[in-house]
Amino acid sequence: MELGRDLEGLLVRRGEAGYEALRAAAVWNGLKPERFPDVIVQAASEQDVRTAVRFARSAGMRVTVRAGGHNWVGTSVRDGGMLIDLSRLDACAVDTASATASAQPAVKGRDLAAALAGHGLAFPVGHCGSVALGGYLLSGGLGWNPGVWGPACLSVAEIEAVTAAGEVVRCSENENADLFWAARGAGPGFFAVVTRFRLSLHRLPTAITTSAYVFPLPEVADVTSWVVEVAASLPPAVELSVTLGTAPQEHGTKAIAVTATCFADSADEAARSLEAFRACPLAGRALTRSEEQPATFDALFEGADALWPERHRVAADTLWSMEDLGALLPLLAGDVAKAPSGKSLVLANITPAPPGGAAMPDMAFSALGRSYVVGYAIWEDPAHDQVNIRWLREATGKVVPLAAGHYIAEADLLATPSRSRRSFTPGTWERLRAVRARWDPEGVCQSYLQP
Template structure:
């Protein structure tokens, strides 16, 4: 049943009037297709919305926002549905679902890419690659572009071309008042600032315009070693990546093979000249005795799918992250010790090195504040049996707690499984006060609350 925030049921006549005017599908709990519409990738999230509004046109988004505001509904916004915290869903309220709004168009002359808010990264790659262009995005093709961008966006091109939000040129946004506005450097620039890393606090982005970067074929892939070589591999990775050219993005991970064998690996993406890339990667490929060296030239869209199988649909997930002050020997030893205690072969610990273009953006130029951070540790617990929830969550929290002395005190919010106001405030740092002012201007009633929420002043 569709309920207001205070628990009162919404009148049937109001719901039916909304459904008649709605161009897309407006699904109630008894409708065919409702159960599929309320499921997302993370099986840990099991919520029952009162209404799922699957928008077919931008006017549907506006209509759903107005209906929700007029009926005092809790609102969740679904783009790709890949956010680990499950913010794409809610109980009893309305889900404004953009997944059918997934069109992508490319202007190769201007090198711009226009993307609707429900598109996935794979949708964008399919449209841009024939033009020799790419948008710097994430690392899993099933991820939604909207949540990724609004939370910052880190992927294979981050060191050369910056974060996804750094490549954003403009947005069309439906605000809490139901108004469709454009945000860019010249139109509503304060809102544009907040959308680049401030999460979904200020409205529903129905369309993004990105700068396309000249990337077509990259030199990339995975190199795997036995887990007992983890100390040597992680120290080599730390020393090598610190002086590597910005065309190279490389992550290290304490993971398991598809057969469940514990391993340590590096995954590499070089986006410059391939001949030069072979020379750059030669020391990596000569290091140690790997179990697997799958580095090769490949189309960039193939690079974007390499990790898809590592995050299968409908597993249980609980994630955390922390930005490190540095990747010291003590930190490496701690990571290995905790990774060796993992009880699911799907779980892993990933070390991401940033630096480069993303770090040259000023701390206050966008809402994303952690520009000085070089290393992010992602702790990604995944498992298949719901009865094991407690032990996998405990493993994640134990490693996060152990890393606190080495952390800069902040987390990457797109990795956050829980809503924690102290963590959110710390992540935004000195930008938080400005975000509060922006929230008061565009959403003073906190209509958009299911996000990395910045609360307005009372």
């Protein structure tokens, strides 16, 4: 088989013209890993994916995959082997009669939301609109409106994938169920290449509404105590998020911002849902306050884009914890106050109960704690790499003893070898290994990134 001749898309080997541009483009982060695949295949079709996997298997090459999301450590870029770039596979078709969509892995969340809105439909896309579906859904997908819609992978009804043997299979709860189980949460260690998702869609809330308070950072203990209390009284359609960082509107003041996003169907419903949030007893201590502002998905994406600007250098780490935010965030406030970059931040929320109060279905993804915290070091100058990475690891290190695990999509897999394993329950980890042994016994697909 002559791989280049058999592809519709692009094949570039290390050392050839265009290689470095493709390698760099495979990582959204401005901080590029010093790892170099032997071959990069930019697939132009689903058949290209099958051709590439079959060639890699016959040649004894290991395969990694990228779809186009924000994987900070660039897990798809490895030394040696083949990187399959799916960024051109971005077709999407909506079936309004069945309220489903067929989407390829490079479809961006912003584009999917726009396509669905015209039909009065929605999907729990990621908070950053530029994130592609592939890696996001495979990792579980912590997206908008989690109290009602749950993690995004919960709304994946079926996948089509190229296996490590180069065969095309469909997977659902009723067909190839073990591979489907792994596809909903395994993340960058998934042992097949998903080329298409069938998504179950939701009705679009017609009155998305946001309210927010921004407090001085020294108020962190009282504010997080109130957040934990008020979260228990808010309906599932209200998503709470807490950010420790710099408040641009306050001329660089370090602050704690609390935002409530309500996915309602009328202004009256939003007002009722946000009543407890509006009655914040600490409101008089806020630097700024906004009440019940109408929003759209585009507006929500713009807010996220401002936090994670393009062409910046980023390091991140996450943790789930059984402790509440009142025990976690005060431990981080001092580090945020002295962060070497004013753009660095800590984001946190309270894990919502499963939608409808039911148990989560059987899938590789599971929320490992009642609280979720992620720290981001964000800077521009390459000369400041080490000081910012050190800041992140020292800061998150203060709360790691309280961690119940990590989120595989954003865990700092370079920090310690245990990050991957600790992103799953022990039973899930062993089951992933068993399912991998069945579907990829030769190890064609690269497993989790290790230091």
